[in-house]
Amino acid sequence: MTGTTKNCVVVIGVGMTGLSVVNYLLRKGGDIDIKVIDTQMVRQGSVQLPSEVELHAGGWNMNWLLNANQIIVSPGVALATPELKEAAAKGIEIIGDIELFARDVSVPVIGVTGSNGKSTVTSLVGEMAKTAGINVGVGGNIGFAALDMLMNDHALYILELSSFQLETTLSLDLAAAVFLNFSEDHMNRYIGMGDYHDAKLRIYLQAALAVWNQDDTKTMPVEHANAIRFGLTDGEYTLTLRDGFEWLTANDEQIMPVSDILLVGRHNVANCLAAMAAADAVGIERIAQCAAIRQYRGLPHRCQKVLEQDGVLWVNDSKATNLASTLAALNGIRRDGKLHLMVGGDGKGANFVSLKPVLEKLNVTLYCFGCNGQSFSALVERPVVVETLQQAMDIAAKDAVSGDMVLLSPACASFDQFLNCMVRGDTFAAYASVAVSKKHEDRS
Template structure:
């Protein structure tokens, strides 16, 4: 086997396993290392492919001999193993960067502090309905690398986080969308908003005048960042407060999308499937992408009118006494709960817990401190949640049924708050599946 280039993958989650599949397919000598516990599903996937791996440790002599390392977005650049790799001059990239080398598909990359998942799903929905051969990846769905290895899509809609962008260097987006920049997980950015903003702006790195950049003209931090970085790409802005020349704007309850003269799409906001101010922005961004790709107006309108956000993924259940109840039962890992909390704009009563898969809750700490007023545990053994967050929230309560969890959360919340079921754990201690957990929660909310 001498002479084969060695690729080491750090982190054996969805993106790590996908990267391992693609690297093996491309003839690399592959090794996977995870400092945490590798789930049975991903262990089985690696065993099936006969890819060597290690769990709950990083063995330096098996990692520091890599030609290149692909790291999970969850691993910060301050992790000791990453520092050692950088000191040795070993290239460390994201799965997205690695996978992009092996596809000629057009990539539509969507980033922002809030609304990424919804906008990515809506954009994918519009493109798919218009008959394009399109995949959905990044922070959402199946890993990009796994799809590059096994599918033959001509377009990809990629939901991209700042953590991914930090490990992207040569990657180029054909269409880049920046929804907004709000102060978020600044612990990874030396507590400086400008560092986080610079990370988000990497979405336009390597773009040429043949590419497209779409941004929000109402977002203060995006505008500030654009004063320092001039995009080479063709730019389109969207706004709900002023008219823009090319892009999208709101006037008299109607969205106007104009990517070139005399080719305007108009749509009443009451016809949009996604309601709420933040969703007008998301719909505008998706609509501009569709117009840039020259899809037909009636196709775009139809898709923007019939889109359904996936069940059990940040699904709005009801508003009771001014409290929003949100079902995110599909969040069976810490990462998903992190995204759910990241998207919240109000104080949150968080319902979490279940079968803990060796979760590292530390990545949630800052979001819990800033947004969560109480945690309602829903599971048989909640000790690790208490240990993780006892210093960050005033109230942590144990419950053992969806009904009990919904009732207690309702009492802990006040008008204007949100009750969010986003468990960060598997459901099998009390429920048949995450769908069963979500459905029982929804039924319990409707009984309140």
């Protein structure tokens, strides 16, 4: 940086988020020198960086870091990383892409976080807005990078926000901040549950309205002046009975029967209540909310039915990357026959013992795969322990009979064997018919 007066910005990470930051900074223009660091070994030609942006790959460049005016870090890199702590100690500003977005956006924004269900609620509120004819951008931790969406003339943004993104966000003025639930996750990143919880609570900073879960008091905002509750048992957005049927109810007004919801499971009833509260905060018409709820079939890789053959139902819940998501799936799906449940992958330091009492109540065969598959083996008496997901599917296909369900709900991240949870889910969906065909070939 010697000999130049340019403002030096160092971007950490060359994935989707990092590239969106670089492109955003180039669009903004000005006298700026952009440099990119990625600790993984990547080559300049293998990424979509403009030729004028210098890349340092395969490790840290402390000269760049310590001479930067600003560091913009991708969510996957922890602020506790020693190299970043050294830069922070020098007084260098370290922020994330959502903070850049916050400093630029001029229309209402809804933020959604939680250990489970945030993708569903984010996309459902987006569908409500689209049904109402609103030009809405849906992204953040799901779909499009937040900064890329600023290129479009959106009248409203719905952002899924992870704890990692919230750590580096200071000034996001949310029209509504939704905190769905809280449970153990990412213990390989945080010092403990308190550290993780503090990161999640940051969603309420600057928010005009805090929307929290009456059935999970860990989501309660601390001293927020304007807060409302949703919940299955109580809250401004809750359930009431009429003529023996449950109704979604908002501020004592019965809106629509629960039986109209296409999504499966009690957790998704709560998700609909949270989505209604967020939609009300930005004036989305009630008729559009109800129409979206009646039509919304959920996200790929989230309790997605991929095959039903010989009376056996195969369900892809690959987005269940933590224990809470798997528990929600088990509570939401019903089947008369045996459940063939596939768990495992990268456990992120979690303890899965709370799954044991739930499994004891089910007619279940547990298939444990991946690098932390053994962590589940003590939860049932006769687990099936294999190395890969495909091996588990082959065995399940042979053993499953009409009325059974084969469910991939891993409670773990996918990075030990797959690029991401979507690739894991696609593998499950594509291989299901192959596994069934093998079964028929073996019998013929």
